[in-house]
Structure formats: structure tokens, C-alpha cells
Amino acid sequence: MTQVYFNGHWVAPEQAQISVFDRGFLFGDGVYEVIPAFAGRLFGLDEHLDRLGRSLDQIDIADPLTRDEWFAIIKRLISECASPDVSVYIQVTRGTAAKRDHAYPNPAVAPTVLVSGSPMAALSEAIRRDGAQAITVPDIRWSRCDIKSINLLPNIMARQQAVAAGASEAILVRDGLALEGAASNLFAVIDDELLTAPIGPHILGGITRQKLLDMIRGQGQIPVLEVPIPFDRLFDATEVFVTSSTRDLLPITRINDHPVGAGRIGPVWTALNQAFQQLKTVQVSP
Ligand SMILES: Cc1ncc(COP(=O)(O)O)c(C=O)c1O
DSSP: OOOEEETTEEEOGGGOOOOTTBHHHHHOOEEEEEEEEETTEEESHHHHHHHHHHHHHHTTOOOOSOHHHHHHHHHHHHHHSSSSSEEEEEEEEOOBOSSOOSSOOSSOOOOEEEEEEEEOOOOOHHHHHHOEEEEEEEOOOOSOTTSOBSOOHHHHHHHHHHHHTTOSEEEEEETTEEEEETTEEEEEEETTEEEEOOSSTTSOOOHHHHHHHHHHHHHOSSOEEEOOEEGGGGGGOSEEEEEETTTEEEEEEEETTEESTTSSOOHHHHHHHHHHHHHHHHSEEO
């Protein structure tokens, strides 16, 4: 098993120990990032580290490492992971305080920093051929979904409901709007336009989402609008897909057991996915 970076040291995962008073363990008081590398090359490194910096800033934790230090750690993990496609996980918690108290420790304590790498799982043959299923569930999350917080209980419960229903993703619905997936952003083709929810406190600004939007605006494959997707209009969509760093553009061909459009992977997804795969080979960090 590849070593992990833990508070300044490289150790085997089972040797990395946190205190029971770590605020991540007690309160979920921390944030995380997931950065993909394809064929050994990082994709969207700066954007992911920028988002990590924003998440930390929003919860008043000083970024514990410089950009060069993050980069060196991440590079080492990728080179040691026995897989060409790797997902790098970063977690920073507020650290370990002397006692359990909701308020921040004063003076501040050193944050707990974990960075690990794991092989990225490939999509199943069936999903690549037929697309994936999704269910819709009420969005019971808080109002700062733009912070990539390690508090993931609502996301976990939603994803588990999807898995129990034989689906790959749960689409979260709040106030009549289909916002995003439990761990992905949502796109729908309705009336020949591609729609995705606008950035705001009710979604996580996905790096894959942004890279895809930039690509489409540069290449002009389809008109794209950042507008809320009404839940009932989701069922008028001819195509639906979700995006994330570890699943790229995942085509959704059934929602709540109804076919999306023709119930097959469609031409918009096919064209965008092809262009996106191309982008991944050219827009890489060292
Ligand atoms: C709630 C949520 N939305 C969207 C995303 C997609 O973000 P990204 O494309 O940066 O992986 C994720 C990724 O984990 C997520 O958890």
C-alpha cells in the first residue's frame, strides 16, 4: 500500500494516527479536495488547489502548505501509485484541541493534514455501453454547499439510497430545482440547450463542470446556460449527464426508472465526452 503524507511525514496508512480530540473526527471540522491524474499527469491542479484555498478560507483555517509544497507531495503520491489514473485525496482539519468545544481553539492549533493517492476505478462496461441510472432525492444539505466540507452525511445517505436502488447517482432536489448529484454536477439537454445550475451556495462549483463549460464556450458544440433546472423539466430532457473529477462525464439514461430521452447514450454526450477526453490529454500539469 502506498504511503500517505500525514502532518509532515510519509507513513503507511495504518501508522497515521489522529487524536480522538481531532476536530475533524469530533465535528467534521475540515475540508477536502480530490484531484485527478490521468496517465500520470495532473488535470486541473491549480483549480483544485484554488478551491482548497477558498474552502479553507471560508472556515478560517490558514492554508498549511505553500503551492510548491502541495505540488511536491501530490507528485510523489502519483509517482508511487501503481496506476496510471490516480485520484489524490487531500483533507485538512482544524487540528486537535485540548477539549471538545464548538468554538475554534484559541490560540489556533496546527491543522491536521492528510494527502493520499488511490487508483481511479474505471467505469463498468455496462455503464459505458448503456449509460447509468440515477434517482432523485430531496436535498437535505446545509446552505453552504459551495464549501467542500468533510461533513458529507446527507451526500452519503443520498448516494446510499441510489446504490440501494441499483443506481449510480442521486440527483438532489431543493425547492423544486434539480441542483446537482450527491458527488457530481448535473447537466441536462432541454430544447437543444445544455443547462446546468449556476454557481452559488447550494452547489459545489465542480472543476469538471467549469472545465467543460469553458471547453464548450471555446468550441461552441451546443448553447449552454447556467440556469436552475426545474425538477419537472428534468423529465423533458433528451440527455442528462453528471460530471466529477473521478467519473468525468457520466451519461444518465434512466432517472427514477423512466428513460431519459430515448433511454440511450445520446449524441450531445458522445460529442462532448470525446472533446473532453481530448482536453484531458492536452490540458495537463507536469
Ligand atoms: C457535491 C458535489 N458536487 C460536485 C462535485 C464535482 O466536483 P469536481 O468536478 O471538482 O470533482 C463533487 C465532487 O466530489 C461533489 O461532491
